Amino acid sequence: MVMAPKASKGLKLTDILVTVVIAVVFGLIYRIWGPVYDLFKIAGLQAEQLSYGMWFIASTVAFLIIRKPGVALLAEVAAAVFEMLTGSQYSIDSLTYGIMQGLGAEIIFALFAYRSYSLIVTCLAGIGSGLGSLAMDWYKGYLVELAGWNLTLYFVFRLISCVVITGMVAYYLVKALEATGVTRIVRPVSEADRRSLHDDTIHRG
Numbered sequence: 001m002v003m004a005p006k007a008s009k010g011l012k013l014t015d016i017l018v019t020v021v022i023a024v025v026f027g028l029i030y031r032i033w034g035p036v037y038d039l040f041k042i043a044g045l046q047a048e049q050l051s052y053g054m055w056f057i058a059s060t061v062a063f064l065i066i067r068k069p070g071v072a073l074l075a076e077v078a079a080a081v082f083e084m085l086t087g088s089q090y091s092i093d094s095l096t097y098g099i100m101q102g103l104g105a106e107i108i109f110a111l112f113a114y115r116s117y118s119l120i121v122t123c124l125a126g127i128g129s130g131l132g133s134l135a136m137d138w139y140k141g142y143l144v145e146l147a148g149w150n151l152t153l154y155f156v157f158r159l160i161s162c163v164v165i166t167g168m169v170a171y172y173l174v175k176a177l178e179a180t181g182v183t184r185i186v187r188p189v190s191e192a193d194r195r196s197l198h199d200d201t202i203h204r205g
Contacts, residue, residue, distance in 0.1 A: 015066050016074070018186045022065070023075045026058035027082030034089045046150065049157035053165030055097070056129035059105035060122050060170035065183050069106075069114050072125065076102025097136050104132030105166075119171045126166030130158050 011019075033054050040048035062075030080098025088094045108128040112121055134155070137143055146154055177183050 011066075011068055011070060011074075014186055015068060015071065018066060019062050019071055019075050020078055022062045023058055023078030024082050026061070026075075027079040027086070030055055030058075030079055030083040030094070031086045031088055046153040046157050049154055050161050051165075052133070052158050053126060053130065053161035053163075053167075053169075056101045056105065056126060056133070056162065056166040057170050059102050059129055060125050060166050061174060063105070063109055063125070064117055064122065064170065064174040065177070066186055067114065067117060069110065072105040072109055073099075073102035076105065076129070093136075093140075097133055100132035100136050101129040102132075104128035104130070119168065122171045123163045123167030126162035126170070127159055129166055130162035134158065 033051070036054075037048050037051050040051045056076065058079040059072040059076040063072040077095070077098045080094045080102075083098075084091065084094040090097070105125040105128050108121065108125040134143075143151065143154070174183070
């Protein structure tokens with residue numbers, strides 16, 4: 001796996017402000033996602049778990065944009081706080097889950113020394129967030145009544161959602177933002193990016 005040059009350590013004020021803005025945006029999404037999650041419940045068979053990954057996406061999007069230690073955790077916690085303050089149906093659980101979910105993603109990015117921004121690593125970070133949420137589910141006792149195939153669907157669908165929404169959707173969303181040049185405001189184009197753009201220009205020519 002190709003590793004990018006090591007990201008500069010330490011969050012600047014700009015990094016924190018951008019992270020908070022991202023968190024507010026996704027905090028609003030989290031706030032309205034409860035009813036969407038409830039709609040999935042109508043289908044039964046733990047179908048709602050297929051939508052669960054949306055509640056982790058702030059962590060992966062923020063990290064892919066800013067690419068610095070602590071961003072994934074900060075973004076997820078800040079989004080959870082904003083969700084809670086706007087009257088989330090999950091109240092304080094929004095915050096406790098946000099901490100565990102953000103920490104799960106942060107650990108994965110840390111394992112790659114915060115130098116890999118690939119789709120695979122982003123999906124793994126999504127899974128890390130999912131495992132954090134599952135740990136909270138276990139702590140809260142939500143898994144006690146589940147067994148056999150029901151519990152299996154719960155876990156499998158949750159992790160699929162982590163890969164698809166928290167991983168793939170976040171990755172390609174940031175790619176789309178990069179194409180517009182928006183991310184250059186907080187992250188200057190790297191030498192690798194310049195070479196990639198140069199090569200693309202040559203091939204198209």
